[in-house]
Amino acid sequence: MANTHAVEVGSAAVVKRFRRWDQGEHRREWRALTLLAEHAPGLAPVPGFPQPTDPDRPPGRADLEADPPSVTMTRLEGVPLAGRLTDAQVGGLAEAVAAVQEAIPGPVLRALPFRLLHPLVALRRLRAWCARRPSPDGDPLVVRAFGAVTDWVGRPRLDDVFSAEFTPVFGLGDGNLANYLWDGARVRIVDFEYSGLSDRAYELAEVVEHISVWVDDGLDAPAFLSRFELTPAETARLRECRRLLALYWFRSVLSEDPERPRNPPGTAARQAGRLLALLGA
Template sequence: MASTHAVEVGATTVVKRFRRWDQDEHRREWRALALLAEHAPGLAPTPVRADLDADPPSVTMARLDGTPLAGRLTGVQVDGLAEAVAAVQTAIPEPVLRGLPSRLLHPLVALRRLRGQCARRPPPGEDPVVARAFDEVTGWVARPRLDEVFAAELTPVFGLGDGNLANYLWDGDRVRVVDFEYSGRSDRAYELAEVVEHISVWVDDGLDASALLSRFELTSAETARLRECRRLLALFWFLSVLSEDPRHPRNPPGTAVRQAGRLLALLGA
């Protein structure tokens, strides 16, 4: 996936210039920074200024200490990640949260988009695991009950909307969060699936999904939704990897086969 923005890092500030903003990505970013600065100071960069009507628009924020999470996470880092994810989700008071727009790529929107992609794409390549995953997921994604599952309104949380591990900065003591261009009202199951199924999380076997998820107490409805959300987002990444230009791959060799295996495991769970 192409980068949605350019970043200029200064001594004390970071300027984020948006390459795409047709879904108000720049306003989502600024709104999230302002809300978190008010309700959870220190969790995310402090907003400094914004030029939201420029072409391209930009947001300037205070620079945070820390380095992006990467590689195999330690138990302390998993704890820090869980604390940061939970803090983002619960920071915004419910009356404010209910007035926010839904995060980008709502699960129902994702389902309909992925159905279209499955319907018009033949199984690419000759690897049998990839072909089998494509066949099985085509049947799963067509199930009518999924519309009801993903249209259901669970208890809302504030969603980052992006599970990329690079969005979580570790300073040796705690994890803080950056990049809010997809943010908005969401639900806990979808946001947790966003984290544990993001390709950056497992491509280096950096995170044990069960270890992170065990830090959260989910309702039975959230547990059931999480299972389907994980399948949905694993499919999203499966199709994303398959659509890469083979002349300019973004992921290591064998990623498509590994993602196919991961998707098959989730479908069989």
């Protein structure tokens, strides 16, 4: 996935300039920061930041009408989660994910637009990709996985699964571990350009199936998921959401420019193995 923004990091403030904003990514970012500053202070950057060291420059906030648009926010302490997470980091990640999901009051939450890449949208795009792409050559595991997912996405019942309504939560919409900052005691969150209305199972799947987790085997998924109390229906939905998002990353890896790969050699085969394991679960 190409970078959607550029970031200017100062000693106390960060300016995020968007390279792509056709789906309102800049407005989603600003809305999320504003809501979280009100309802979950300390979990995410504070939107806007005064710059007293430059008296000729007005306080930094957001320029949502500019080309490109930008958002200014406070800088958070901490380093992005990476590598094999410790038990404390897994716990901190779970606490942060739960906090962001539950932060926004119900009436405000239900008025928000859906997060980007709603599960039904993802399903339709993946069906189209499977239908038009010939079976890949090369690694037998990749070929086998492609056949299995082509069969899976064709199941009509998936439309009902992914259109079903569940208890709404606020969704970050991006499970990249780099969006979670560890300061030695807690995890806080950055990057809300895909955020919006979602459901718990889909957001948890977003975290545990993100390619940043599996490239480095960074997250103990069962340990992370055990920290959430899911209903039987959410547990069943989580299983299908994990398959859906694992397929999304399978497609992403197979669609890479071979001259400019974004992932280490062997990632496609590893993702194929993950997919086959999830489909057989």
